[in-house]
Amino acid sequence: MPKIMAVTHADLAPSRRSTELSSRTGVVLIVLTILCGLFCFILCLIAEATRSQESRVNAEDTGKEVKYECVYSGSGKTPLVCSAMAFLGLAVAMVVEHVYLLIAVSKSPPPSLVCWDLDSARAKTLTWQAAFFVVTTWLCFAVGEILLLIGLSVESGHLKNWSQPRESCLILKEGLFCAAGVFSLLTVFLSAGLYLTALHAQKMFQEQRNAQQQMLETSVLYASPPGSPPQWMTTVAREDPVITELPSQPPSFSHSWDFCKQTFRA
Secondary structure (H helix, E strand, O other): OOOOOOOOHHHHOOOOOOOOOOOHHHHHHHHHHHHHHHHHHHHHHHHHHOOOOEEEEEEEEOOOOEEEEEEEOOOOHHHHHHHHHHHHHHHHHHHHHHHHHHHHHHOOOOOOOOOOOOOOHHHHHHHHHHHHHHHHHHHHHHHHHHHHHHHHHHHHHHOOOOOOOEOOOOOOOOOHHHHHHHHHHHHHHHHHHHHHHHHHHHHHHHHHHHHHHHHHHHHHHHHOOOOOOOEEEEOOOOOOOEEEEOOOOOOOOOOOHHHHHHHHHO
16 A cells, blocks of 8 residues: 655745756855865966976187077976966856856746845845956956966967077066965955855845735735625524524734734844
Protein backbone atom coordinates (compact mmCIF):
# COMPACT_ATOMS: atom_id res chain seq x y z
CA MET A 1 0.00 0.00 0.00
CA PRO A 2 1.56 3.36 -0.97
CA LYS A 3 2.48 5.74 1.79
CA ILE A 4 0.51 8.96 2.10
CA MET A 5 2.72 12.01 2.48
CA ALA A 6 1.43 14.98 4.42
CA VAL A 7 1.29 18.33 2.64
CA THR A 8 3.14 21.03 4.58
CA HIS A 9 3.15 24.80 4.32
CA ALA A 10 6.55 24.68 2.59
CA ASP A 11 5.04 22.53 -0.16
CA LEU A 12 2.26 25.04 -0.79
CA ALA A 13 4.57 28.08 -0.75
CA PRO A 14 5.63 29.31 -4.21
CA SER A 15 9.17 28.33 -5.15
CA ARG A 16 11.71 31.03 -5.90
CA ARG A 17 12.66 31.50 -9.50
CA SER A 18 16.29 31.26 -10.55
CA THR A 19 16.20 34.87 -11.77
CA GLU A 20 15.32 36.29 -8.35
CA LEU A 21 18.04 38.09 -6.42
CA SER A 22 17.46 36.00 -3.29
CA SER A 23 17.49 32.68 -5.16
CA ARG A 24 20.17 30.05 -4.85
CA THR A 25 21.42 30.88 -8.33
CA GLY A 26 22.29 34.44 -7.30
CA VAL A 27 24.16 33.31 -4.20
CA VAL A 28 26.12 30.72 -6.20
CA LEU A 29 27.05 33.29 -8.83
CA ILE A 30 28.30 35.75 -6.20
CA VAL A 31 30.40 33.06 -4.53
CA LEU A 32 31.83 31.96 -7.88
CA THR A 33 32.62 35.58 -8.76
CA ILE A 34 34.57 36.06 -5.52
CA LEU A 35 36.44 32.79 -6.06
CA CYS A 36 37.24 33.88 -9.62
CA GLY A 37 38.64 37.15 -8.29
CA LEU A 38 40.83 35.27 -5.81
CA PHE A 39 42.04 33.00 -8.62
CA CYS A 40 42.91 36.04 -10.75
CA PHE A 41 44.81 37.53 -7.81
CA ILE A 42 46.87 34.34 -7.45
CA LEU A 43 47.60 34.33 -11.19
CA CYS A 44 48.78 37.93 -10.95
CA LEU A 45 51.13 37.01 -8.10
CA ILE A 46 52.58 34.17 -10.19
CA ALA A 47 53.04 36.53 -13.13
CA GLU A 48 54.77 39.04 -10.87
CA ALA A 49 57.15 36.40 -9.53
CA THR A 50 58.05 35.11 -13.01
CA ARG A 51 58.10 38.38 -14.96
CA SER A 52 61.01 38.95 -17.33
CA GLN A 53 63.98 40.95 -16.14
CA GLU A 54 67.04 42.27 -17.92
CA SER A 55 70.75 41.86 -17.31
CA ARG A 56 73.57 43.94 -18.81
CA VAL A 57 76.46 42.32 -20.70
CA ASN A 58 79.63 43.87 -22.05
CA ALA A 59 79.27 43.93 -25.82
CA GLU A 60 82.28 46.04 -26.91
CA ASP A 61 85.24 47.62 -25.15
CA THR A 62 87.32 50.01 -27.25
CA GLY A 63 89.33 51.39 -24.36
CA LYS A 64 87.62 54.74 -24.42
CA GLU A 65 84.02 53.65 -24.25
CA VAL A 66 82.39 50.47 -23.01
CA LYS A 67 79.22 49.43 -24.81
CA TYR A 68 76.68 47.30 -23.03
CA GLU A 69 73.75 45.27 -24.27
CA CYS A 70 70.82 43.73 -22.41
CA VAL A 71 69.58 40.16 -22.23
CA TYR A 72 66.19 38.97 -21.00
CA SER A 73 66.07 36.54 -18.11
CA GLY A 74 63.36 34.44 -19.73
CA SER A 75 60.96 34.14 -22.62
CA GLY A 76 58.02 35.50 -20.65
CA LYS A 77 55.68 32.60 -21.44
CA THR A 78 54.65 31.98 -17.85
CA PRO A 79 53.69 35.59 -16.97
CA LEU A 80 52.04 35.90 -20.39
CA VAL A 81 49.81 32.87 -19.81
CA CYS A 82 48.98 33.87 -16.24
CA SER A 83 48.10 37.44 -17.15
CA ALA A 84 45.99 36.27 -20.10
CA MET A 85 44.03 33.88 -17.89
CA ALA A 86 43.53 36.58 -15.26
CA PHE A 87 42.36 39.04 -17.92
CA LEU A 88 39.78 36.65 -19.37
CA GLY A 89 38.63 35.33 -15.99
CA LEU A 90 37.97 38.77 -14.56
CA ALA A 91 36.13 39.88 -17.70
CA VAL A 92 33.89 36.80 -17.73
CA ALA A 93 33.10 37.14 -14.02
CA MET A 94 32.11 40.79 -14.39
CA VAL A 95 29.95 40.23 -17.46
CA VAL A 96 28.12 37.20 -16.02
CA GLU A 97 27.38 38.84 -12.68
CA HIS A 98 26.13 42.14 -14.09
CA VAL A 99 24.02 40.43 -16.75
CA TYR A 100 22.40 38.34 -14.02
CA LEU A 101 21.74 41.47 -11.95
CA LEU A 102 20.07 43.18 -14.90
CA ILE A 103 17.91 40.14 -15.64
CA ALA A 104 16.95 39.68 -11.97
CA VAL A 105 15.98 43.34 -11.56
CA SER A 106 14.01 43.51 -14.82
CA LYS A 107 12.12 40.26 -14.18
CA SER A 108 11.19 40.85 -10.56
CA PRO A 109 7.39 40.50 -10.01
CA PRO A 110 6.99 44.18 -9.23
CA PRO A 111 9.78 46.40 -10.58
CA SER A 112 10.97 46.76 -7.01
CA LEU A 113 14.12 48.72 -7.76
CA VAL A 114 12.26 51.20 -9.96
CA CYS A 115 8.96 51.85 -8.17
CA TRP A 116 10.14 52.58 -4.65
CA ASP A 117 9.57 55.87 -2.87
CA LEU A 118 12.60 58.05 -3.58
CA ASP A 119 11.55 60.60 -0.95
CA SER A 120 12.29 58.28 1.95
CA ALA A 121 15.68 58.43 3.67
CA ARG A 122 16.32 54.69 3.29
CA ALA A 123 15.65 54.83 -0.44
CA LYS A 124 18.04 57.74 -0.90
CA THR A 125 20.75 55.96 1.08
CA LEU A 126 20.39 52.78 -0.96
CA THR A 127 20.41 54.79 -4.19
CA TRP A 128 23.71 56.46 -3.29
CA GLN A 129 25.16 53.13 -2.20
CA ALA A 130 24.18 51.49 -5.49
CA ALA A 131 25.65 54.40 -7.48
CA PHE A 132 28.89 54.20 -5.49
CA PHE A 133 29.24 50.44 -6.04
CA VAL A 134 28.48 50.69 -9.76
CA VAL A 135 31.04 53.46 -10.40
CA THR A 136 33.83 52.00 -8.25
CA THR A 137 33.29 48.46 -9.56
CA TRP A 138 33.66 49.44 -13.20
CA LEU A 139 36.52 51.81 -12.40
CA CYS A 140 38.53 49.10 -10.62
CA PHE A 141 37.68 46.65 -13.39
CA ALA A 142 38.93 49.05 -16.08
CA VAL A 143 42.18 49.81 -14.25
CA GLY A 144 42.87 46.12 -13.59
CA GLU A 145 42.23 45.14 -17.19
CA ILE A 146 44.44 47.96 -18.52
CA LEU A 147 47.31 46.86 -16.28
CA LEU A 148 46.93 43.28 -17.46
CA LEU A 149 46.90 44.41 -21.08
CA ILE A 150 50.14 46.32 -20.52
CA GLY A 151 51.69 43.19 -19.04
CA LEU A 152 50.46 41.10 -21.97
CA SER A 153 51.91 43.45 -24.56
CA VAL A 154 55.32 43.68 -22.87
CA GLU A 155 55.74 39.97 -22.11
CA SER A 156 54.68 38.95 -25.62
CA GLY A 157 57.40 41.08 -27.24
CA HIS A 158 60.31 38.71 -26.60
CA LEU A 159 58.92 35.21 -26.90
CA LYS A 160 61.49 34.41 -29.60
CA ASN A 161 65.26 34.98 -29.45
CA TRP A 162 64.95 36.22 -25.88
CA SER A 163 68.49 35.08 -25.01
CA GLN A 164 70.19 37.14 -27.69
CA PRO A 165 71.77 40.44 -26.61
CA ARG A 166 70.07 43.57 -27.87
CA GLU A 167 70.50 47.28 -27.51
CA SER A 168 67.31 47.88 -25.49
CA CYS A 169 65.02 45.67 -23.46
CA LEU A 170 61.47 46.61 -22.55
CA ILE A 171 60.53 45.27 -19.13
CA LEU A 172 57.73 45.86 -16.67
CA LYS A 173 58.22 47.79 -13.47
CA GLU A 174 58.04 45.90 -10.24
CA GLY A 175 54.54 45.64 -8.77
CA LEU A 176 52.47 46.05 -11.96
CA PHE A 177 50.98 42.55 -11.83
CA CYS A 178 50.44 42.86 -8.08
CA ALA A 179 48.48 46.07 -8.62
CA ALA A 180 46.37 44.33 -11.26
CA GLY A 181 45.63 41.54 -8.78
CA VAL A 182 44.58 44.02 -6.10
CA PHE A 183 42.20 45.76 -8.49
CA SER A 184 40.79 42.36 -9.45
CA LEU A 185 39.98 41.64 -5.81
CA LEU A 186 38.44 45.08 -5.36
CA THR A 187 36.31 44.52 -8.44
CA VAL A 188 34.72 41.28 -7.24
CA PHE A 189 34.15 42.51 -3.68
CA LEU A 190 32.57 45.76 -4.86
CA SER A 191 30.33 43.85 -7.25
CA ALA A 192 29.27 41.65 -4.32
CA GLY A 193 28.42 44.84 -2.42
CA LEU A 194 26.29 45.95 -5.37
CA TYR A 195 24.41 42.64 -5.27
CA LEU A 196 23.74 42.96 -1.54
CA THR A 197 22.53 46.54 -2.01
CA ALA A 198 20.07 45.45 -4.72
CA LEU A 199 18.87 42.59 -2.51
CA HIS A 200 18.33 44.97 0.43
CA ALA A 201 16.41 47.37 -1.79
CA GLN A 202 14.15 44.59 -3.04
CA LYS A 203 13.36 43.46 0.50
CA MET A 204 12.64 47.03 1.60
CA PHE A 205 10.20 47.55 -1.25
CA GLN A 206 8.50 44.24 -0.49
CA GLU A 207 8.02 45.28 3.14
CA GLN A 208 6.49 48.59 2.05
CA ARG A 209 4.23 46.83 -0.41
CA ASN A 210 2.99 44.37 2.24
CA ALA A 211 2.32 47.19 4.69
CA GLN A 212 0.35 49.15 2.08
CA GLN A 213 -1.65 46.05 1.22
CA GLN A 214 -2.54 45.45 4.85
CA MET A 215 -3.58 49.06 5.34
CA LEU A 216 -5.74 48.92 2.22
CA GLU A 217 -7.49 45.77 3.40
CA THR A 218 -8.07 47.26 6.84
CA SER A 219 -9.48 50.50 5.45
CA VAL A 220 -11.86 48.59 3.20
CA LEU A 221 -12.98 46.46 6.15
CA TYR A 222 -13.86 49.41 8.38
CA ALA A 223 -15.21 51.66 5.63
CA SER A 224 -17.72 49.19 4.18
CA PRO A 225 -21.31 49.53 5.59
CA PRO A 226 -22.70 46.63 7.63
CA GLY A 227 -24.75 44.24 5.56
CA SER A 228 -28.40 43.41 6.29
CA PRO A 229 -28.97 40.28 8.37
CA PRO A 230 -29.97 37.20 6.40
CA GLN A 231 -33.60 36.03 6.56
CA TRP A 232 -34.79 32.51 7.10
CA MET A 233 -38.33 31.41 6.14
CA THR A 234 -40.07 28.58 7.97
CA THR A 235 -43.44 27.05 7.27
CA VAL A 236 -45.81 25.49 9.75
CA ALA A 237 -48.73 23.26 8.82
CA ARG A 238 -51.99 25.23 8.24
CA GLU A 239 -50.30 28.50 9.24
CA ASP A 240 -48.75 31.44 7.41
CA PRO A 241 -44.98 31.38 6.75
CA VAL A 242 -42.82 32.81 9.54
CA ILE A 243 -39.82 34.95 8.55
CA THR A 244 -37.01 34.96 11.09
CA GLU A 245 -34.05 37.32 10.96
CA LEU A 246 -30.73 35.73 11.79
CA PRO A 247 -28.14 37.79 13.69
CA SER A 248 -25.48 39.23 11.45
CA GLN A 249 -22.12 37.55 11.78
CA PRO A 250 -18.90 39.52 11.90
CA PRO A 251 -16.32 38.87 9.23
CA SER A 252 -14.17 35.81 9.75
CA PHE A 253 -10.89 37.72 9.35
CA SER A 254 -9.33 40.65 11.11
CA HIS A 255 -6.26 42.78 10.66
CA SER A 256 -3.92 44.36 13.12
CA TRP A 257 -4.05 48.17 12.82
CA ASP A 258 -1.22 48.54 15.28
CA PHE A 259 1.02 46.45 13.01
CA CYS A 260 0.33 48.78 10.08
CA LYS A 261 1.06 51.90 12.14
CA GLN A 262 4.30 50.42 13.46
CA THR A 263 5.33 49.45 9.94
CA PHE A 264 4.84 52.94 8.52
CA ARG A 265 6.45 54.59 11.51
CA ALA A 266 9.56 52.51 10.84
